[in-house]
Amino acid sequence: MFRKHHFIKISLTFLITTLFYLHSFAQNWDIPDDKKTKNANFKFTNQTISEGEAIYTKNCMSCHGNLGKDNSLKTLNPIPPDLASVKTQERTDGELFFIITTGRMLMPSFKVILSEEERWKLTSYIRSLNKKYVQIVSETNTSKSNLIKIKMDFDSLTNKLKVDVKANETSGVVSLKDAEVMLFVLRYFGKLQIDKTVRTNNEGIATFNFPKDLPGDKTGNVDLVVKVSDEIYGEVETQSKFKAGIPTDKPSLTEKRAIWNVLKKAPIWIIITYTSIVLIVGAVLLYIIYSLMKLRKLGNN
Amino acid sequence: MLDQSKTDKITTDLLRPIRLNKAFVLWMGFLGISLVICLYAYTLQLKNGMVVTGLRDYVSWGMYISNFVFFVATSLIGMLISAVLGLSGAKWAAPLARIAEIIALAFAAVAGLVIISDMGHPERLMYVFIYGRIQSPIVWDITVVSVYVVISALLLYLPLIPDMKICYNKLEKIPKLNRWLYKILSLNWNGSLEQEKIIKNSTRILAILIIPVALAIHTVTSWLFASTSRVGWDSTIFGPYFVTGAFVSGSAAVIIAMFFYRKNFKLQDYITDLHFDKMGKLLVLVSLVYLYFNLNEFMVPAYKMKKFDAIHLNDLFAGSYALMFWAVQILGLVLPILLLLFRKMRKPLPITIIAIFVIVGAWFKRYIIVVPTQEHPYLPIQNVPLNFKIYSPTLTETLITIAPFILVLIIITLLSKLIPVIPVHESIHQNEETQNEN
Structure with missing residues (x-):
């Protein structure tokens, strides 16, 4: 009875693991043919590359690492490729654009975050290390x-x-x-x-x-x-x-006196506590100095 | 007559070290040259920036801040010996009060300079006063440390006033400038009852005042850490944990100072085996309290092993900090407690050796409190070079860290060459009292 249970358990685990592997291997970028041939309608220049680099640093580098340095975040599954790698560079501009736009699994979609123009500029940066790359500019008006x-x-x-x-x-x-x-x-x-x-x-x-x-x-x-x-x-x-939202009038976090606010908006209790301690200690010290002056005077007589 | 000869002996004995000799010149020369080397390292830091240190984005508080915590800690001993023991009427501690105050003043005064080395450019200190917010523990820390320096200086100076007069009267062969200084500082002391009363009252007021202030300086220093929610710092017992730890390193510092004064200044009659024995017992007491806080500080989170605490604690217990951690706990705390339970170990030489272990352990303990936490942030460290992840101090940084120690030694040396390290007036007074009792 126990053994039978055990057997089923092991077989099930094996089956699930295998399926998972097959699943992650089988699933690939599924890019429609008409998207593969899509191209940017402007020429990639040093200007677009440097703008693309800024976009890359902000949105892509945390996972893909520095371009061509092979320092992507290896702890992720699937491992994000270095985008200067041959495998990525073999893709068409349209494919890269599609991947950036739609995302898959861990890779987020940038359709909403980046405009079409920004996504093309990003593509131009990803191409920037590839010396063999020749751009095809779209003839769309x-x-x-x-x-x-x-x-x-x-x-x-x-x-x-x-x-x-x-x-x-x-x-x-x-x-x-x-x-x-x-x-x-x-x-x-x-x-x-x-x-x-x-x-x-x-x-x-x-x-x-x-x-x-x-x-x-x-x-x-x-x-x-x-x-x-x-x-x-x-x-x-x-x-x-x-006028489509609900009127909201929440005071900003820095409006009232608070511990995190600027000096002028320090909480009253802190001002009172701090100042009174400083004043009391100061007064005692002044009294001591006064006593010492008295002591000196006593010696003169 | 017998009384007078005894008084004379005390005076000559205690004033004897106040002179320039070859050993002093050599020692100061050594300290001076070492300081120049360390200051050269500091000019490198001024010129090239903090990049010459091992400090990077993640670990931005390294040896400098560990050093600062250590200095503030050690300075707390002035309060324990001259205030707590003094007010509670422990007469045996009276001859040690000045040594403790000298240590307190030197360490507290230099602690402020240690902070400046961590700021990179020294003029940034001004920003604390221009842009400081009284909601910030940093401003509280600066306030209490400065107040503590002033009170320590006064507490050193007040019992010194009669001694200044004695120095002025007895030391005739010293340079004119020194005599003039003694005269000014003796504030026309003539030993009248009224003057005695003023000194007694003022000292008492200061001794009471210094207790909350001293507790405040180290509690606020601990809040610099505990007011964040980082693993290893996010603790409610950090204040008392720091304060008790401070008494451990301070007591050890006093024992070491006692040993050197006794030997070099030939004060065997004044700093006796009894004093070492008592200080040994005091060190055991404060170490036991500190051990108790250590147990709480590490045992409670280690029992729960919450996700992020576990990363930090594993690194301390069995990871890259394990050697330092266990060495500090065992060699710097547990073994000294056990050894000092034996009377033989409380003799001057063995207790001094133990105290050196304790004080070195105390320094590394501060390092363990300050550094590892920053290597274990809540957000993962990504895409940075290795030296951003793991802090390793550079040579330049080490030299800049040594500089404050040299400064402290210079201050202590100069003070003990200018003033009698054992209160003369009080010793004479006590001697008279014991004779009257006989």
Whole structure:
């Protein structure tokens, strides 16, 4: 009875371990063909490389280490590769861009954190040590993004935000169909995505459900950012203020007297305790000096 | 008549060391040259910055701060001997009071300089006064250490006033400047009852005042650590733990000083075996209390072994600090306690050797309190060179760490060549009292 139990236990453990290994080996970057061939629509220059390096230091270095130094964080599973390695450099620009954008397992997605332009600049930095690399610049017309006009409309009754995306073509105003739209609200340390990413309908309209409990400023205003990505028109971002949050008036942590505050805002009890101790000790010392002066005078007589 | 001859003997005996001799010049020369070498190391630090030390981003408090804690600790002995023992009427300690005060003053005064070496550029000290916040233990520390230096100086000076007069009267062959100094410092002492009363009262007030101040300096020093939530520092007993540890190193320092004064100044009649015996018992007492605090400080977290505590404690008990940790606990604390339980071990020579072990152990104990914690932060250390992870002091840093010790020795040497290390006036007084009793 006991033995049988034991056998099942061991077999199960073995099976699970094997499956886990197979799982982590089998799962690979699954990159769609059309994304593989995607390219940046600007030339990689020293300027883009140095901007990319700043982005890399802030977002990537903690795991991937310094480029070409093979000092990535080996304690992670899977081990993050050194991005200057041959295996990574063999990938196309589109593949790198896709990996940065979507992320996988431990690698986070940078779709929301970095703009498309920043992700391409990052790619240019990752290429910077590769001498054999020749860039293919996309021939997409960048000027097309200037034509996009975004209109935001917040309905406070239903708490819905309507985004209307149009393009001012020479032939007249057209609605952008099936364009990807993301909604963010600005917070202290970055952008917080609201609702899911949605695609515009045939009229070029995307609708978002806005939460009812989002804290705003004193009057309830929040800064909303809408990001539109379209295959033809490229990426456009616009920002505007709406009264969509709950009015919040929390005093800042440095407003009142506190132990962590500046000297002028020290807690009263500390000021009283410290000053009175110093004064008392000072007074005693002065008394001693006075006594010594008296002693000297006594000697004169 | 007999009385007078005895008084004369005491005076000549105690004033004899106050003269320049060859040994003094050689010793000061040695200290001076050593100091110059150490100051050269300090100029290197001024010129090239803190990079000449082993201090990096993670371990930013190294030997300098360990040294500071050690200096503040050792200076606490002045309070124990001249105030606690004095007020409780332990007469045997009276001849040792001045030695303890000299040690207290020297160590406390130099402790401030040790901090400046850790600041890199010395002018940064001004920032403490310009931008200091009274909510910060650093400002409290600076306040109490300065107050302690002043009180220690006064407590050294007050019983010295009658002695200054004796020095002025008896020492006629010394340079004019010294005599003039004695005259000024004796404050027209004429030994009247009123003057005696002023000295007695003032000394008493200071002896009472110095107890809370001394407790404060080391408690606040411990708060520099305990007011953070880092492993090894985040402890509620850090204040008393530091204070009791301070008495251990201070008592050891006094024993060593007693031995050298007795031998070099030929004070065998004044610093007797009885004094060593009593100091030995005192050292056992304070060491036992300290051992008790050590037990609490390490046993309680080690029983629980919380995640981050475990990393730290394993490194101390069985890791890279194990040798230092156990050497400090056994050679610097447990063995001295056991040995000093035997009367033979409390004789001058053996107890001095034990005291040297205790004081060296006390220094390394401060190192163990200050450094390892910083190598075990809560957030993982990533992508840094090895010398950021593991602190190893450099030669320059070691020389700068030695400098304060030389300074302390210079101050002690100069003081003991200017003033009688055993109170003359008090010794005469006590002698008269015992004769009257007979």
